[in-house]
Amino acid sequence: MKLILAPMEGLTDPIMRDVLTHIGSFDWCVTEFIRVTNSVLPDHVYHSYCPELLTEGKTAAGTPVHVQFLGNDPEMLAANAVRAVALGAPAIDMNFGCPAKTVNRHRGGSVLLDxxxxxxxxxxxxxxxxxxxxxxxxxxxxxxxDRNFTLENAHAIEDAGAAWVTVHARTKAEGYTPPAFWEQLQPIREALKINVIANGEIWTNSDAKQCRLESGCDDLMIGRGAVTTPDLTQCIRQNLDEPLITWDELLTLQIRFLHGPYKKEINMVGRYKQWLGMMSKHYPEAKMLWNEVKRIKQLNEIINKLQSTSAE
Incomplete structure (x- = not known):
């Protein structure tokens, strides 16, 4: 069974990938999508989205990071893929799943599934x-x-030479609203010779088992569930329903996150509060901490708060 960290714009950025692969057990990660229009992007753009290119295409924990592209120009996508590989990308992924209206309006992401x-x-x-x-x-x-072209798209990807396809078990119209229709992946898996990886609404070990049962897929891509419960992959691999990581270990992980590279302090504070809010779904300590830091705007104050909480 392979477990992959999903690409999520504004969430699984390099800092979050570092933290989650430090504690989790992922076979690989995928970057947030890099949008390609009418030019080959400069190297600094690649290094911004994927600084792991400077360390043999792996996170500090040794997890490979695949580079994902989004666009509709075959020549430019090809040229940028060549450049990414030259810089050290271990694999290239293509985005046909993004549901964002702005992206779709510019003929990118899930709109191409028509x-x-x-x-x-x-x-x-x-x-x-x-x-x-x-x-x-x-x-x-x-x-x-709608689902009129589900199999056509899957076959199109396979026939084009892809090594595998990951399928989010909802349409663009269904967004991220539960449930994910895992059973709809079974016909895809049966129709293709390449591997099909299941994605969508995997929050717990029980979800992972049910997804594999209904979809018939061996491998899973996990997104928000991994951010909410950072050791979810370990729970899945060990067939455990309760998190293995302690709150003290999670505090250390949060401090590691807050020391990550950032361009604007206010953005980092916002990113941390977003993550803490997500973790509060599973950890009562996170909910208590959220009430204590929600009005803090200075990064150092938050770090000091976490350090003092950890020492208690």
């Missing part, structure tokens, strides 16, 4: 451009507004 021929063209362009030993994969949803 055009299976274009999906095939884009994946094939990248596959043909990068060295054969570099895996190319794609992430899709069940469809855009």
């Amino acid at each position: 055009e299976p021929d274009v999906v095939h063209q884009l994946v094939k362009a990248v596959r043909d451009a990068v060295p054969s030993h570099i895996p190319v994969s794609a992430k899709m949803r069940l469809g855009y507004m």
Whole structure:
């Protein structure tokens, strides 16, 4: 069973990848999508989205990081994929799942699922451009507004030479509202020869087991569940329903997060509060801490609060 950390814009950034792979047990991560338009991006853009390119394409914990692209220009996607590989990307992923209105309005992400021929063209362009030993994969949803082209898109990705496809078990129209329709992945898995990775609404070990049962997929991509419960992958691998990590260990992890590189202090404070709010769903201590730090605006004050809490 492979467990993969999902790409989530504004959430699983390099700092969060470092923290989660430090405590979790992931086979690989995928970057937030890098949008490609009409040019080959400069190296500093790649290093911003994926600083792991400077460390052999791996996090500090040794977890590989695949670079994900989003766009609709086959030549530019291919050229940027070649550049990413030259910089050290161990694999390339293609985004056909993003439901954001702005992205879809510019003909990117999940809106392309209404055009299976274009999906095939884009994946094939990248596959043909990068060295054969570099895996190319794609992430899709069940469809855009409906599921009329689910299998067509899956076949388009496979026929273009992708090594595997990850499927979020909802359409764009269904967004992130529960439930995820894991059973809808079974026909895809049965129709394809390449591996199908299941994604969507995996919050607990029980969810992971049920997803594998209903989808027939062996491998799982986990997003918000991994951020909410940082040791979720370990719980899944050891078949445990309760978190293994203690609150003191989580505090150390949060301090590590707050010491990560950031451009603006206010943004880092906001990112931390977002994460703490998510963890409060599973940890009562997180909810208590949230009430104590929610009005703090200075990063050092939050770090001092965590350190003093840890020492108690």
